[in-house]
Amino acid sequence: MFLGDKVFECSSNIRMFFKKRKKSNIWKWFFGSCFVVLITFLVFSYYAIRNFDLSSVIDNNFLQNTIRAELNEGQNKILDVVPVVFGFTKPKTYLFLFQNNTELRPGGGFIGVYAVVTVDRGKMEIVEVEGSGVLDKKTLANWQPVPPEPISKYLGVSQWYFSDGNWSPDFGESAKKVLELYKGEGGVNADDIDVVVGITPTVLERLMNITGDFTIDGIEFTSENVTEQLEYEVEYGYESKGMAFEDRKSIIRPFMEALVGHIKDNLFERYDDYYDVLFSLAHEKHLVFFSQASDLQTLVDNYGLSADVVETNHDYVLWVDANLGALKTDHAITRSLNYTISKRPASHESESDRYLAATTMEYFHGGTFDWRTSTYLTYTRVYVPKDSKLVSIIGKRKNGQSIGIDEVDSGEELGKQWFGVYFAVEPGEIKSLSFIYQLPTNIAEDIVSNTYNLLVQKQIGTINHGLTLHLDFGKIIQSAKPAEEEQHWGDRVYEYKGDLRLDRKFNISLKAD
Incomplete structure (x- = not known):
């Protein structure tokens, strides 16, 4: 023809x-x-x-x-x-980060495996797939970047490694640091990386809901067990096969080849299913992107795939956990975030009304001690509006004593104020941690002007927190989006109970006094 x-x-x-x-x-x-x-x-x-x-x-x-x-x-x-x-204007190089959200980190999860893929005129080549620990071990003696204090203090390391690079909850910022560490450790094609893609195991689980189960070297993988099976093979299974530690993550390549093969078999037939799943995963921050090329980053931003910390002059909450030294225990943790506001009238006519906010996370540890589960140890930070002032903290240390306000770390980052502590939850335990703080003047002025807006962002890699709001403005609520249930209309408190599968926005109009 x-x-x-x-x-x-x-x-x-x-x-x-x-x-x-x-x-x-x-x-x-x-x-x-x-x-x-x-x-x-x-x-x-x-x-x-x-x-x-x-x-x-x-x-x-x-x-x-x-x-x-x-x-x-x-x-x-x-x-x-x-x-x-696809590299038709010039070749593109992609750095894929497999971020294990059963060992949650601010930028999505511990970077256990990475891959480098080049694309030139539609032709793809996998340049490298290996465990990040292998790359970390290749670090030159004269490359010794200092890690954030919590990593140094609670992991006992003096150097900031590539695998710990995603310390920022803003994926763009984490990606920049990861690229810096990747280059410093001698990563292949380090100067050519155009796009960084973060992927959590949740992506594999949901893709396998479509592809179905498959077997590799006698190991059956299903959507329910894929994360645990891969973790076991790279942590323990390699020993029984006589493999060297450096090769323990070699299962990743045949697994990905098998997954690709199954997708290839039914992609055309079930295209809509793949599309819906992948875009849901992106909006739920299990699939995140950063590009050093402005044209690609514009595309990422336009489709809401950047997983950045949003700039806003309104009220804001982002709760961030960093599993430091707790194995893969996040698989057993259920979280529920509660946010409240209460009015504190001025004590003198020369003063303005104050509004106190309390952000509380309740943790339920549903696991037992085993090869991947331990006491849950997290360095927790809550990001709130800039100029918020910490009033108190409610929570208990591992020994049962109350955490003092003098033990709370704080700082400014990404245009936000943050407060942080190290926190522990034992198997079978339900435990809460609360930060109470005074909201800044600009938010109080918004409420006085009868408007209130709140953005609650979810951490990259988290699954589906519960989310509860109890906002008492001391004023009648005129309208709200999302709307309350009808039985709560017309009072002074906005109530909401839902989830944090996605970032959540709230817009409330108050009735003038």
């Missing part, structure tokens, strides 16, 4: 594919296909164009025009990004 005949056949296939889908969903297919590829390292081929490789689409004006004719103006803009993502 001549090339012209192939192009004509491909064009017909594209039109038939698009006609089977609602026009509003076409952009999902096109952009989402790119998304699936980057996560699974597929050597991408657009199933709609059958035997053509990606360069046949990008370089062929007739095919491009055929696709564009089926898309509206806004959707066509996405096509302009595809050449950038």
Whole structure:
């Protein structure tokens, strides 16, 4: 068949594919296909164009025009990004971080494995896949960056390693530090990294809900056990197989190859399922991105995939846990966040009303001591509006004594005030930690002006905290979004009970006195 005949056949296939889908969903297919590829390292081929490789689409004006004719103006803009993502303008290098959220860290989870993938004109090559501990051990003697004090104090290390690099709850900031440490430890292609992608095991679990189970070297992987099985193999299983410590994470490559194979088998058939799952994972911060290239970062920001700490002049809460020395115990921890506001009238006419906020996390440790579960040990920080003033802390140390306010660390970062302590929860225990603080003047003035806005952000890698609000402004609530249940309308307290699967925004209008 001549090339012209192939192009004509491909064009017909594209039109038939698009006609089977609602026009509003076409952009999902096109952009989402790119998304699936980057996560699974597929050597991408657009199933709609059958035997053509990606360069046949990008370089062929007739095919491009055929696709564009089926898309509206806004959707066509996405096509302009595809050449950038897949290295047609220039080769792209991606650094994938496998962040284990059963060992939660501020930026998503302990970086146990990393991969480097290059893309050049649609052709992908996996340059490196290895355990981050292997890279850490290669660190040169003259490279000794000082770690944050909690890492040094509670992990007993004097050097900041690549695997601990995601200390910031803002993924962009964590990615920049990870890249710095990666280069300092001699990581391959360190000067060429264009995009950093963070992935938690939750991504694997939900993808396997679609692919189904599979077996590798006699090990059965399911969506329910995949995280535990991989952890066991890299922590203990390698010994029974006579493998060296440096090779203990070699199971990752055949696992990813098997996962890719299963996705490849049913991607076209179950495309919508993959699209929905991956975009949900991104919005739930299990799949996060940072690019050093402004064009790609703009795309990441526009689709809400950057997992950054949001700048705001309104009220704000972000609770951040860092598992320091507690194995993989986060798998056994259930969390519920509670936020309250109460009015404190001025004691003198020359003063203004004050508003006290209390942010409380309740932890339930549902595990028992085993190879991956221990006492839960977390360095906890709560990020709140800048200029908030700590009033007190309520919580108990491991020995049962109350934590004193003088034991609370504090600082300013990312345009926020933060307070932090080291906290322990025993197996079977329910335990709470509360920070009580005075909200800054600008938020008090908003309430006096009868408006209140709150953003509660979820930490990268967390699953589904409970979230409860009890906001007593001392004023009648006129309207609210989200709305309260009807039986709570018309009083002075805003009540909410839900979850923190996603970032949550609240907008409340108060009745003038």
